[in-house]
Amino acid sequence: xxxxxxxxxxxLFREADDGTARLLGGRCRACGASYFPKQWSFCRNxxxxxxxxxxxxxxxxxxxxxFTDNRYAPPAPYPAREPxxxxxxxxxxxxxxxxxxxxxxxxxxxxxxxxVGQAMTLVVEPLYETDDEVRxxxxxxxxx
Amino acid sequence: xxxRDDVVVLGVGMHPWGKWGRNFAEYGSxxxxxxxxDAGLAWDDIDYLAAGNTMRNGYPGYVAGSTLAQALGWxxxxxxxxxxxxxSGAVAIEAARARIQAGRADVxxxxxxxxxxxxxxxxxPGDRPEDPDWLRFHVLGATNPxxxxxxxxxxxxLYGATPKDFAAVKVKNSKHGLTNEYARYRKVxxxxxxxxxxxxxxxxxxxxxxxxxxxxxxxxxxxxxxAARHGVDKPVRVAAISTVTPTYPNTYLDLPxxxxxxxVGAPPPSRSFRDSIAxxxxxxxxxxxxxxxxxxxxxxxxxxxxxxxENLGLCGEGEAxxxxxxxxxxxxxxxxxxxxxxxxxxxxAIPAQAIAQVCELVWQLRGQAGDRQVEGASVGLAINQGLxxxxxxxxxxx
Numbered sequence: 001x002x003x004x005x006x007x008x009x010x011x012l013f014r015e016a017d018d019g020t021a022r023l024l025g026g027r028c029r030a031c032g033a034s035y036f037p038k039q040w041s042f043c044r045n046x047x048x049x050x051x052x053x054x055x056x057x058x059x060x061x062x063x064x065x066x067f068t069d070n071r072y073a074p075p076a077p078y079p080a081r082e083p084x085x086x087x088x089x090x091x092x093x094x095x096x097x098x099x100x101x102x103x104x105x106x107x108x109x110x111x112x113x114x115x116v117g118q119a120m121t122l123v124v125e126p127l128y129e130t131d132d133e134v135r136x137x138x139x140x141x142x143x144x
Numbered sequence: 145x146x147x148r149d150d151v152v153v154l155g156v157g158m159h160p161w162g163k164w165g166r167n168f169a170e171y172g173s174x175x176x177x178x179x180x181x182d183a184g185l186a187w188d189d190i191d192y193l194a195a196g197n198t199m200r201n202g203y204p205g206y207v208a209g210s211t212l213a214q215a216l217g218w219x220x221x222x223x224x225x226x227x228x229x230x231x232s233g234a235v236a237i238e239a240a241r242a243r244i245q246a247g248r249a250d251v252x253x254x255x256x257x258x259x260x261x262x263x264x265x266x267x268x269p270g271d272r273p274e275d276p277d278w279l280r281f282h283v284l285g286a287t288n289p290x291x292x293x294x295x296x297x298x299x300x301x302l303y304g305a306t307p308k309d310f311a312a313v314k315v316k317n318s319k320h321g322l323t324n325e326y327a328r329y330r331k332v333x334x335x336x337x338x339x340x341x342x343x344x345x346x347x348x349x350x351x352x353x354x355x356x357x358x359x360x361x362x363x364x365x366x367x368x369x370x371a372a373r374h375g376v377d378k379p380v381r382v383a384a385i386s387t388v389t390p391t392y393p394n395t396y397l398d399l400p401x402x403x404x405x406x407x408v409g410a411p412p413p414s415r416s417f418r419d420s421i422a423x424x425x426x427x428x429x430x431x432x433x434x435x436x437x438x439x440x441x442x443x444x445x446x447x448x449x450x451x452x453x454e455n456l457g458l459c460g461e462g463e464a465x466x467x468x469x470x471x472x473x474x475x476x477x478x479x480x481x482x483x484x485x486x487x488x489x490x491x492x493a494i495p496a497q498a499i500a501q502v503c504e505l506v507w508q509l510r511g512q513a514g515d516r517q518v519e520g521a522s523v524g525l526a527i528n529q530g531l532x533x534x535x536x537x538x539x540x541x542x
Contacts, residue, residue, distance in 0.1 A: 008283055009273045009279065011273075028409060031408070031410065032408045033393070033406040033408050034408065035405075035406070036403040037279070037402075039274070039276075043409070045392055045409040045410050047392075047410050048409055065294075065298070065397070066295070068290060068293035068296075068345045068348075069346050070285055070287070070290060071343055071344055074266075074281060074285030074286075074290075075264045075265075075266035075281065075287070076281075077266075077278060077281050080285070087285075089284060089290055089345075091294050097408060098395070098406055099393075099403055099405060099406040099408075100397050100404040101402065101403045102402045103284070104285075115301065116298065116302070117301075127283065137283050137284075
């Protein structure tokens with residue numbers, strides 16, 4: 001039997017039935033600004049008279065702002081696997097929310113095939129495994 | 145003592161940068177004593193001690209002011225201990241300046257000292273999902289070089305910058321710092337050697353990224369009246385200190401966040417955060433980029449030095465590579481950048497680095513910079529940015 005898939009950090013995203021990632025953020029009722037992670041319960045726009053944030057799922061599409069890769073294993077608390085395999089990192093500007101969100105690049109996506117401005121979308125992939133669970137994370141991949 | 149505006153630098157001192165693993169207070173005490181000698185003063189003359197904290201040396205590092213006061217010998221001096229990541233040194237200098245301006249001290253000592261671990265900086269230990277610094281490491285493995293590489297790639301995609309441009313920054317700074325006795329790395333790099341260095345985070349290679357170092361720097365600040373009473377001829381004057389934070393919405397990806405503010409609720413500010421750091425200092429000093437004799441900028445990576453040229457207004461957006469290749473930012477050029485050799489030659493000793501930048505400017509403005517002297521330097525600027533939204537810019541004049 002396969003292990004259940006659980007987000008590596010609770011409350012940051014959920015895996016939709018179609019396997020895509022839905023980032024869990026906050027949105028101000030008054031000014032419409034979104035926050036990810038939600039972090040605090042209130043809007044921090046100093047010109048906004050609003051107050052509490054609604055829990056929302058952010059949009060899943062954006063354009064590539066920049067990208068790189070990690071060729072060496074990051075230090076703890078990154079759960080690096082042995083042997084370490086380099087992986088990509090992308091900064092993507094969500095079109096609807098007009099904010100940049102970082103994510104790893106999906107497995108098999110080479111940074112050689114990327115260019116700034118291209119359309120990207122969110123997927124869910126394993127980050128590491130415990131004895132009982134597969135701990136997952138959101139990742140970016142190009143829209144094909 | 146009465147309130148006053150003019151604050152001057154009477155003394156500067158450094159402990160060499162390196163990697164020895166000794167206690168940070170040992171380095172800091174050395175730098176402090178060198179600065180006191182340079183000022184012609186004794187520890188006994190100091191009314192106030194401001195220190196930059198270090199996060200990686202336990203409790204004594206969180207209370208660096210009192211740790212250094214104890215190391216220099218308790219004598220009742222009031223202290224402050226500031227933390228603003230890479231900007232800690234400038235915040236400590238500002239604390240000392242404000243004390244003098246308020247008329248509550250005539251002369252103050254500012255010290256930053258660090259003992260750095262090997263390899264990548266990691267977050268503080270513990271399982272802390274609400275800490276953005278923990279989060280970026282856990283879910284992304286986004287190290288500091290990861291962010292530097294994202295900025296570098298952005299320059300390449302937007303302005304056509306190439307790894308050869310980044311290498312040219314390294315070559316320049318390696319020549320600048322070659323004979324700097326306080327620098328950790330004193331070796332001239334060639335482009336070929338740089339391209340043999342392994343890629344850490346594409347497009348940045350190991351030698352494009354600044355190392356982490358042990359080191360310490362100190363300055364002695366005083367009121368202009370105190371300097372005049374002690375017969376100091378033409379002291380270097382602190383013309384501005386900017387310690388601004390970002391303006392909402394900050395839509396540029398800054399460490400350690402995994403997302404920016406959203407531009408939906410309010411329009412992005414007219415100036416980017418980094419632009420605003422320099423702007424506030426220019427406003428206070430009443431000078432502009434055209435007035436600068438030299439600048440020390442925070443070259444955490446070679447590519448980031450190019451970003452700073454534009455943030456400082458030394459050239460327009462996307463023109464930094466051309467400015468670099470024109471020779472303007474090399475010693476002997478119109479506006480030498482990082483005459484000390486920069487972080488490229490030093491590696492970063494976090495709470496000491498912004499103070500070290502000021503030490504270099506003081507030597508330049510006094511004409512004491514030896515082989516790396518910028519001819520006739522009269523206005524110097526040092527700029528840096530600390531993670532979690534800390535700006536730092538100091539302008540000195542003479």
